[in-house]
Amino acid sequence: xxxxxAAPSELTKMLDTWAQDRPVYVPVSRAGHRHWSKVTPxxxxxxxxxxxxxxxxxxxxxxRAKECVATYPSTTEFVDDEPGFVLFGAKNCDLRGLECxxxxxxxxxxxxxxxxxxxxxxxxxxxxCSSPAPTCFCTLLGLMPYPQSSFDVSVAVVSDGVVVEIGTxxxxxxxxxxxxxxxxATDEQLAERERNRQETRSQVEEQNRQYETTHSFQExxxxxxxxxxxNKYVGRCREDAACLAVCPTCHCFVLYDQKVGDxxxxxxxxxxCYSRGYTRVGGGHSARATGNDRFKNKYVKKFQFxxxxxxxxxxxxCGRCIEACLAGIDMRQVLRDxxxxxxx
Amino acid sequence: xxxxxEILDIVDENSAxxxxxxxxxxxxxxxxxxxxxxxxxxxxxxxxxxxxxxFEKDKFAISVQIQPRGKNTTALHTAKxxxxxLVRGPFGNSYPMxxxxxxxxxxxxxxxxxxxxxxxxxxxxHESDQYKSIVLRYGARNPELRMYxxxxxxxxxxxxxxxxxxxxxADESWQHxxxxxxxxxxxxxxxxxxxxxxxxxxxxxxxxxxVPLLLKMGFKPEHMYFSMEKNMSCGMGLCGHCRIGTYYxxxxxxxxxxxxxxxxxxxxx
Numbered sequence: 001x002x003x004x005x006a007a008p009s010e011l012t013k014m015l016d017t018w019a020q021d022r023p024v025y026v027p028v029s030r031a032g033h034r035h036w037s038k039v040t041p042x043x044x045x046x047x048x049x050x051x052x053x054x055x056x057x058x059x060x061x062x063x064r065a066k067e068c069v070a071t072y073p074s075t076t077e078f079v080d081d082e083p084g085f086v087l088f089g090a091k092n093c094d095l096r097g098l099e100c101x102x103x104x105x106x107x108x109x110x111x112x113x114x115x116x117x118x119x120x121x122x123x124x125x126x127x128x129c130s131s132p133a134p135t136c137f138c139t140l141l142g143l144m145p146y147p148q149s150s151f152d153v154s155v156a157v158v159s160d161g162v163v164v165e166i167g168t169x170x171x172x173x174x175x176x177x178x179x180x181x182x183x184x185a186t187d188e189q190l191a192e193r194e195r196n197r198q199e200t201r202s203q204v205e206e207q208n209r210q211y212e213t214t215h216s217f218q219e220x221x222x223x224x225x226x227x228x229x230x231n232k233y234v235g236r237c238r239e240d241a242a243c244l245a246v247c248p249t250c251h252c253f254v255l256y257d258q259k260v261g262d263x264x265x266x267x268x269x270x271x272x273c274y275s276r277g278y279t280r281v282g283g284g285h286s287a288r289a290t291g292n293d294r295f296k297n298k299y300v301k302k303f304q305f306x307x308x309x310x311x312x313x314x315x316x317x318c319g320r321c322i323e324a325c326l327a328g329i330d331m332r333q334v335l336r337d338x339x340x341x342x343x344x
Numbered sequence: 345x346x347x348x349x350e351i352l353d354i355v356d357e358n359s360a361x362x363x364x365x366x367x368x369x370x371x372x373x374x375x376x377x378x379x380x381x382x383x384x385x386x387x388x389x390x391x392x393x394x395x396x397x398x399f400e401k402d403k404f405a406i407s408v409q410i411q412p413r414g415k416n417t418t419a420l421h422t423a424k425x426x427x428x429x430l431v432r433g434p435f436g437n438s439y440p441m442x443x444x445x446x447x448x449x450x451x452x453x454x455x456x457x458x459x460x461x462x463x464x465x466x467x468x469x470h471e472s473d474q475y476k477s478i479v480l481r482y483g484a485r486n487p488e489l490r491m492y493x494x495x496x497x498x499x500x501x502x503x504x505x506x507x508x509x510x511x512x513x514a515d516e517s518w519q520h521x522x523x524x525x526x527x528x529x530x531x532x533x534x535x536x537x538x539x540x541x542x543x544x545x546x547x548x549x550x551x552x553x554x555v556p557l558l559l560k561m562g563f564k565p566e567h568m569y570f571s572m573e574k575n576m577s578c579g580m581g582l583c584g585h586c587r588i589g590t591y592y593x594x595x596x597x598x599x600x601x602x603x604x605x606x607x608x609x610x611x612x613x
Contacts, residue, residue, distance in 0.1 A: 070345060072385070072430070110580040225609070252584035254577045259386035271577075271585070278585065279610070281575050282390070282411050285548065287588070287610045297610075301587065308590035
């Protein structure tokens with residue numbers, strides 16, 4: 001696909017133009033952490049396109065933490081009347097997260113209309129990573145720290161600006177609507193992008209050498225389910241589900257109903273398999289009544305269920321779960337310990 | 345979107361369970377084993393196995409056990425005939441009744457797990473000449489907590505079915521067996537076990553004790569069909585709640601054969 005070069009002033013102009021008629025979100029640092037922030041035409045905002053992913057996973061834009069999914073009695077079908085949004089600066093781990101959730105929400109025989117509609121309308125602009133955090137481990141899962149797929153446009157910071165790569169027609173249309181005539185990227189700029197990519201990749205690989213396993217994570221979870229290695233983490237895990245809330249592939253929810261005036265609303269809210277009531281059924285029985293069962297369940301879902309069902313692991317190596325964990329549990333170390341105990 | 349259903353009739357099964365006959369605005373086409381989401385408007389919804397015959401086209405029945413602090417089951421238990429409930433479904437797979445034809449069918453029900461078994465039994469009896477034999481072993485905690493008492497009574501004298509009942513704890517009125525349901529399962533119940541099928545629904549503890557017994561009787565793992573109860577919220581394979589191992593109970597189940605799920609701990613705990 002075509003590659004262009006944009007100077008910072010051109011980027012700003014495009015962002016302002018897009019923000020006129022649709023919501024545009026970019027990563028911006030606040031209080032030491034990077035968050036998705038909405039671009040408004042009146043405020044100066046400098047999207048941070050280098051570095052790593054934001055705190056929030058991309059799923060928050062498509063699969064909201066809490067929203068009304070139906071009002072009844074009603075005869076009208078679902079209509080999504082919200083404008084499509086632009087996400088500017090999504091990292092590869094987040095793009096992969098969208099692909100994982102597409103399998104659940106968009107590719108089955110029953111689809112989530114909210115997810116499907118928002119995915120169709122949204123334009124996603126990926127961005128290369130640099131200066132990986134110690135928690136980044138995408139390369140352990142065979143992913144690269146730069147956009148590989150599922151982006152409409154991708155950008156990479158180089159000297160004096162960014163290289164812009166078009167991924168889809170939707171992306172091409174968005175760039176054209178930006179009102180800036182972009183020059184083609186030079187060979188030097190493309191070479192610089194490639195050098196940066198390989199450098200970041202080696203950094204991620206290097207910092208994860210100590211976590212490399214001989215067996216795949218999938219094999220370890222399948223064969224190591226009864227391993228004693230899990231036990232030392234079970235007592236430490238606070239079951240606060242912080243790791244699940246920030247995970248780009250966790251998608252569990254629960255539905256409840258409420259009366260609003262003479263109407264009834266059905267509300268969908270995120271739910272977490274680490275909470276004790278998650279598997280509780282009539283009569284009070286829980287299928288995963290012990291902390292041990294619940295702790296391992298996350299790994300089973302991501303490294304056993306997803307490969308069996310969708311031929312992919314539901315982990316993107318974004319490292320949010322490690323960063324969010326109050327008990328300092330590192331998924332990479334857990335799996336490494338499982339392997340060690342199995343080979344001992 | 346849920347559809348409205350009129351509550352035609354409510355039958356008290358025992359102090360905790362009522363059976364509801366519902367007539368949805370659009371007919372529900374279901375097979376034995378299917379489950380539905382039923383709730384009261386503005387309160388919520390819960391999954392229930394259909395307990396009526398699939399040959400009744402315009403209405404269906406579910407049995408609801410009231411749950412302490414259960415908003416929806418409490419609302420259902422206070423509903424009256426003529427009230428409107430909401431229904432979604434049917435969901436999931438069903439028992440392969442055609443595969444059972446020409447075979448001995450060994451049905452085991454435990455407690456409220458008798459609800460989907462009632463649907464299976466009514467379908468079996470509807471075409472009883474198609475099956476080699478129909479056997480029922482039903483256990484409940486005590487005589488009061490048994491479900492479908494009149495139907496069970498009629499089966500005692502029904503030549504088409506070999507029905508034996510037990511309770512864990514008896515009272516002076518009880519004329520049948522005393523003990524858990526596995527105590528009334530005998531190898532001589534089935535003649536050609538290699539070709540027979542077992543169909544069961546009950547609490548996990550019953551399934552755990554029953555599985556070794558069925559295997560000892562000679563049932564093949566792929567001929568042991570269990571209806572698994574899990575905490576379904578969406579019924580469509582989206583919400584994640586009902587997963588056991590590599591399956592969603594709401595889409596891949598609720599009916600599983602033993603060889604499908606034997607290696608997944610959360611199926612048995």
